[in-house]
Structures are given as C-alpha cells and as structure tokens.
Amino acid sequence: MARFIFITGGVVSSLGKGLASAALGALLQARGYSVRLRKLDPYLNVDPGTMSPFEHGEVFVTDDGAETDLDLGHYERFTGVSARKTDSISAGRIYSNVLENERRGDYLGKTIQVIPHVTDEIKDFIDIGSDEVDFMLCEIGGTVGDIEGLPFFEAIRQFSQDKPRGQCIFVHLTLLPFIKASGELKTKPTQHSVKELRSIGLAPDILVCRSEGPIPAKEREKLALFCNVRSDAVISAQDLRSIYEAPLAYHREGLDQAILDAFRIAPTPRPQLKRWEDVADRIYNPEGTVNIAIVGKYVQLEDAYKSIAEALTHGGMANRVKVQIEWVDAELFDHEDPARHLAGFHAILVPGGFGERGTEGKIKTAQFARERKIPYLGICLGMQMAVIEAARNVAGLKTAGSEEFDHEAGKKRFEPVVYHLKEWVQGNYTVQRALNDDKGGTMRLGAYDAVLTEGSKVAEIYGTTQIEERHRHRYEVDTSYREKLEKVGLLFTGMSPDGRLPEVVEWTDHPWFIGVQFHPELKSKPFAPHPLFADFVRAAKESSRLV
Template sequence: MTPLIFVTGGVVSSLGKGIAAASLAAILEARGLKVTMMKLDPYINVDPGTMSPFQHGEVYVTDDGAETDLDLGHYERFVRTRLSRKNSVTTGRIYENVIRKERRGDYLGATVQVIPHITDEIRRCIDEATEGFDVALVEIGGTVGDIESLPFLEAIRQVRTERGPEKALFMHLTLVPYISAAGELKTKPTQHSVKELRSIGIQPDVLLCRSEQAVPDSERRKIAQFTNVSERAVISVPDVDVLYSIPMGLHAQGLDDIVVNQFKLADKAGPVDLSMWEDAVDATLNPLDAVTIAVVGKYVDHQDAYKSVGEALKHGGLRQRTKVTLKWLEAQELEGSDMAALADVDGILVPGGFGDRGFEGKVLTSQYAREHKVPYFGICYGMQAAVVDYARHVLGLEGANSTENDRQSPDPVIGLITEWRTASGDVEKRDDKSDLGGTMRLGLQEQRLKPGTLARELYGKDVVEERHRHRYEFNNRYRTQLEDAGLVIAGKSMDDTLVEVVELPRSAHPWFLACQAHPEFLSTPRAGHPLFIGFIRAARERKAAGQPLAEAHA
C-alpha cells in the first residue's frame, strides 16, 4: 500500500492547499522518492469542463484528455509525474460510478448508502490513482466544516484507522490571521478548525499555518498545546514573494523529515537536492532583463482562468533571467478603440476561450500585432482569431469568421469538423442540445512540423506532442487560399487533416506564431516550454531594438 498524505484545509478557502501540497511533493521528489498527487473535489459536477472560469478558474487538461481542477496544474509544475483522469475525482464522478454499479446490479440488491458504498468508491479511486508510488499526496477540496466534503473526510478517516500512521498522515492547512488593530497573530481560528476535524475523527499529524508573516515560536507552541500536534509539526507558511521558494521554506522546518520518519522511508529517501528551485528563485529575484507582455483575453478580471498561461510566460522568462510583467487587457474593450493600450508592451499573447464576447477584439489584436511587427503568440482561440484576421485583412474575405460566432458567415475559415468534412460539401446542421462535455478534441496529440519554419526551429524536432482542448478547427477548404496569400501552415496533425500551427514568414514578421493546442499545460519552471521561451526572447529582442510600439504605431 502506498503511504498517503491527506491534505485538508480549514478556516477559509484560497489558502493555497494545492501549492503547499505540491511544494512538499517537490521536496520528497528531490529526495529521490517516486511521488504522485491527487485532488478530491466535493462539487457535484462530473468534472470542471462545463464550469464557468469566473467561478472555478482554469480547466487544466491532462495527457489522457481529462478536464480537471487547476490544482493539477500546480502539481505537474512542481513534480515530474504526469497525471491523468485518475488523479482528479469529484463527488459527481463518485456518485456517477456508484449509480452505474447499482444499475448493473453490482450491489446485489443492497440499499446503496453513503457508508459504505460512497466511501468505498472514494477509497477505490484513491488506491487506483496512487498504486506503485513511494508516497502520494491526496488533497481534499473545500474547507473543513463544509457539508459536501464530509464523505471524503469519512473515507480518509477510515483509511487511517485501517492502515495506521505508518501508511496515512493527516496534514491540515489553516489560517493564522494577523489583526492589525491589535498587532497580534490570532491562533483561535486554527484551534477551532482542528476541533472541527477532531469532531469527525481526524487528528492532524501536521499543521501548516498560513499567515501574512512568520508564526513566532511562542505562537507555534500555543497552537501545538491546544491542538495536540507536536510543536515540530506546527509549520509556519508565511506569504512569499516567489512561489517557488516554498519548498525551501518547508524543508528548512523539517517537514519532509517528519514524513520520511513517520512512513519509515529513510532507506529510500536520499539527501535533498533543491538546486533547481534555488535557481528558479535566484533567476526571479535577480533578473538581467525585463519585458511587458499583454495578455488579451475574455476573463482577465479573474486571472485564475489563465493560470497556466501566466505561469508559462514567467517560465519562459526564467530560462533567460528575464522578468515578465503581464498587462491584462479585456478583449471586448479593445473593440472600437485606437489600440493604444498595446502601445507600451513588448509582446502580445491571445489565450484560449469560448464564445463571441471579445472575439472581435482578439481579431483586432492579431491585426495590430501583425501590421506593427509586434511579437504575437496565439493559443487555441488566439490562433483562430489570427486566421480570421488574416482571411479578412490580407486575403480580402471581409465576412470571414468562425461558425462558433457567426453560423451564416460566407467564409467560415474556422468551424466544427463536421461543418466542412461532409462528402457533399454542405454544412451539416449542429445539434445545439448535445452535451457540452465530451465533444471536444482533448488531450495529448502528436503533430508534424514543417521544415524551415519558426515552429520547427523552436521545438528542434519534426514531431511534437501537445495537449488540446477545443471544438472548432481551421477549415481545410481555405487552406490553399490562405497559404497562397502568405500564411504559413507550420504544423499539422499526423494524418495531415488538421492544422495545428500557423505563422508568418520571418521575412514578413519577426515573430508571429499561433497554435491550436495549449502548450502552457506542459511548461514547468524546470525547463519552460520552447514556444514560450522563443516568444519571450522575441519580446526581449524587440525591446533591445529600441523601437517602442508607440513609434511603430505612429
């Protein structure tokens, strides 16, 4: 049985359970252990694929096409293990599995109940996702005291009771607020949060105390006394300027030693090597250069919707010791403007999205970047906007559009595959009542790059793999026309049927590339991603050339 670290949260949400868990996982991995991670989310949605980014933030996609919680993005950025749909489980999926079994008669006529059937299914999913690893961290979404998380908490209580402390450890993340009027850190919320956990049979082994400032030893002793947790296991986790410094802070307080000793892993765990994280922190704090990148999207007021994009841009800067400042721009607000908001940036990125709101602003952004020779990086919807821009403003197809936004477009250069793959050439009618979930091209897929292109140069190989999440595609009926007009199709699916990457020749533009996939999902602070590294390099070169966009615009 894989030793399991169960991570819970108390007092308030958004304390950073996922990052704290991922940081501990990174330390254990740095000691030579094989580590995996898992998220148990209490919402009833089967997955977050149909949830609003305003409510839930980014939908992260795994190699096998699972649409998951954004915390899996944190996990994969901190540890090398590639995760799958097994690593993201919701209440909705648990109940779906149990109901399917009940309908098949698997329970032999028994009354199906939360205990044991729901909790048994939760435990089965945990075992399935964690088998074969030295250590697994399992994060429970939500906050202790929420009604919806009770089945998960009961399931992990059962695991600890059956397997004992050598195979299951409880780590609780809680808040120690600073009350400025009193000039004091207050431990009472933590005491009550632990009391709530103990009322359902869970005694934490470790407390991670989140606070604005380091928790003094006197307060740590007080917390230990009132929560029945060893003082050495009361860990201070203050706010930090650099996210990637957290592993060093946890290691300095001996958190990994607590885990190794409790699980008796000393024979497997070697000395820690956190040099890669130290390098990332040093590059962040001591940059040699700086650039400003505009991110033109639909959800910029809720930046968690673009969590991986923001991180990948910073990773691209880390590899070159370049500070990347992000300027978030609402695409809709650019419509009808003079585009002056783009006049002080060194590069422009248009990320993925859905729906017609702000799409025209994205098309105008592509046009501006193309005409003013600004480095442009389009991702998913950003690629589709670039294709529409090129069709309208270079090829002369004024009505060009995506059928997602205009079903009557005379030139649907972007559409569903079924809309341009019919034998007769007629557009098939869409079923607007079909489920939104499960209708997209999802997961890791191979693509072949064209020799001599910017994409091929950046990747350094002919065939690459990227993760996808989209429904609409480049319409192949316009491929020849657009290529004849100068658009370079730099990447295609392995069967040559789907366009994956478009770009402009470097004789026409210094750096203009757009891809249908989501390369941000494969970027890590350890290595970055070749497209993001290349994009930031192009932004640096533009800045070094001393030609501000305001001059180019004039």
C-alpha cells in the same frame, strides 16, 4: 506500497493547499522518493469542463484527456509528473459512478447509501496506482466543515483505518490571522478548525499555518498544545514573493522532515535542492524586464489563465528576464482602436476561450501585432482569431468568421473559415461529433501528435518536426482555405499526422507571429520551460531593445 498523505484545509478557502501539496511533492522527490499527487473535489459537477473560468479558474487538461482542477497544473509544474485521469475526481463523478453501478445491478438490490457505497467509491479511487510510487499525496478540496465535503472526510478516515498502522498521515492547512489593532497573531481559528476535524474522526499529524510573518515561539507552543501535535510539526507558511520559492521555504521550516518523522522513516536521505535554488536565482536575479500583454476575455480572474501566466514566467527564467504581464480585456477593442492600449508592449499573447464575446477585439489585436511587427502568440481561439484576421484583411474574405459564432447567434452571418470538428482520429478509432452534442467531455481533449514543416520557424523552435501537445477545443480552422491564406503569407506549418487538422500557422514576413491550436502552456515547468514560451519571451526581449 505507497504511504498516503492527506492534505485538508480549514478556516478559509484559497489558502494554497494545491501549492503546499505540490511543494511537498517536490521536496520528497528531492530526497529521492517517487510521488503522485491527487485531487478530490467536493463539487457536484462531473468535472470542471463546463464551468465558467470565473467560477473555478482554468481547466487543466491531462495527456489522457481529463479536464481537471487547476491544482493539477501546480502538481505537474513542481514535480514534472504528468497527471492522469485517475488523479482528479469530483463528488459529481463519484455519485455518477455509484448510480451507474446501481443501474447495472452491481449492488445486488441493496439500498444505496453514502456509507458504504459512496465512501467505498472514494476509497477505491484513492488506492488506484498505489503500488507505483513511494508517496501518494491526496488533497481534499474545500474546507473542513463544508457539508459537501463530509463523504470525502469520512472516506479518508475509513481509508486510514483500513491501511496498516503508520501508512497514512494527515496534514491540515489553516490560517493564522494577524489582528493589526492589537498586534496579535490569533491561533483560535486554527484551534476551532482542528476541533472540527477531530469531531469527524481525523487528527492532524502536521499543521501548516498560513501567516504574513513568522510564528512566535509562544503561539507555536499554544498550537501544539491545543491541537495535539508536536511543536516541530507546526509549520509556518509565510507569504512569498514567488510561488517557486515554496519548496525552499517549506524545507527551511522543516515540512519535509516533519513528514518523514511522522512516518518514522529513519535515517532520512539528504535533500538535493539545487534545481530549486537555480529556479529561485533566476526569479530573483533577472537581467531585464519585458512587458507582455495578455488580451483575453476572462482577465478579471487571473486564475482563468493560470498556466499561461506561469509559462510566461518560465520563459522569463529561460531568458534571465522578468516578465511583466498586463491583463487587457479584449472587449475594449470591440469598438475602438487597440493602439492606445497595446502600444509599448514588447509582445502580445491572445489565449483560448469560448463564445463570441470579445472576439472582435482579439481579431483587432492580431491585426495590430501583424501590422506593427510585434511578437504574437495565439493559443487555440487566439490562433483562430489570427486566421480570421488574415482572411478578412489580407486574403479579401470580408465576411470571414467562425461557425461557433453563427451557432451562438442562431443565424448565419459569416463565411466560416473556422468550423466545428466533425471527426478526428484518436488512437486506433475515429471520433465523431455533432454541433449539438452535449458540452461536457465532447471536445478534442488530451495529447495528440502534430507534424511540423521542415525549415519553419516553429520547427526551428522545437528542434524537431514531430511533436505531441495537449488540446481542448471543438472548433477547427477549415483547410479548404489553406491555399488562399498561404498565398498571402500565412503558412500552415503544423498539421495532424493525417494532414486534415491545422495545428500551427505563422506569418512568413513577420519576426515572430505564431498561432497554435493546442495548449503548450500546460506542459511548461520552471525547470523545463516550454520551447514556444522560451522563444516567445526571447522575441519579446529582442523587441524591447527596439522600442
């Protein structure tokens, strides 16, 4: 039976609860325990799938096809434990489930209320799979005091009462602001946050305090006294140069020991931190730098491409180089030559996205990389734009485009070499979709197999011809154009097992130009960089020697 750790946040949002949860999971693993991490989000969307990346950052996709919060990406990258649909839930999904149950008559005609029906649904979700691991870490999204979070806080209060004594603990993450004018580190916001938490029946066992520097002994003692925690359970979370130093930093501060002490686990196993020491060494002792441009349409918010940025960092670790990323807005190139902005980069990555905005700039970017022989990685929409560029500028299909853009404009303007997915095989049945279906949860989502062409560059990179990668898209390259494109050198070197859906394209006369329909960044980890990103950064490293 699992022990439960509930991670809450206070004072302000975006303090790094997801990172703290992930790092704690990694530390418990280092002591030999099995873990699973779970996210409870108070927003009313059923999932983040239909949100703009500007609203909530990237959408992280699990193997079993769930569209989830980006924190699940942190969980996977730090622990290596593949997330599942049962590891992420929103208030919207909770209320949707409750209302579906009510419509079926499951509540026997009772009046449906937040307590007990909503809170019971949350508690049932938290308990899923609790017999599979030693520790279940549950992060509550938002900040204590938010009105939409109240059912979740009440649910975890009830949950801890339902479980045997000592099976649940609470970790509260807060901010200790430094007032420069007075030269003081202020504890009052944390005291008020804990007071708010206690007013709803929750008392933190451990405080994790974000600050720019160490917490002086006087302030630590004050926090312990007024927040009713042990002084060794006041953990400093200082700003770090890299998020991948977090497990080591939290260990130095004693977070993992404080957790085990709170559960009264003794004796405690010694942590094996060699993996994280190696990761830190690769980050802080690079043997060179490569400059890579990410040409996207959501570049104003870097969290929109969080997994891509981290996967490039992992690729840098694999090659002992620092990856210097520059974010470039694809709309810059809609009406001008990209050369002025992209010259000098050692490699170019064009990520996924939705809608027509910025796509002409992405097409020009693919053309620039192809003609200048610069390493290029196109992901999802980035692959589709590379195919359209090849169709227009090499295969002679001057009006080549995507059905997505015609649908958006409400009129036919292009010869669609990219069309909406009408059907695909998922497990033992066929999924069918219409162009005007609901947007939420209707894409080709989750892990699917692909078959790579033997002898191709991509097969050489993977070291196999059978792969499984995660997908999130509703448009696909039309294979009826395959022969025409392959004649000019753009090979379809990865296909779905039934041979109907293109998964990978690559140029034969280019040192490194690959487009993939899937999202390899979602499976990359600092201690196990994804082979595509590792080789892409290797190619960038080679390119840097030629610039």
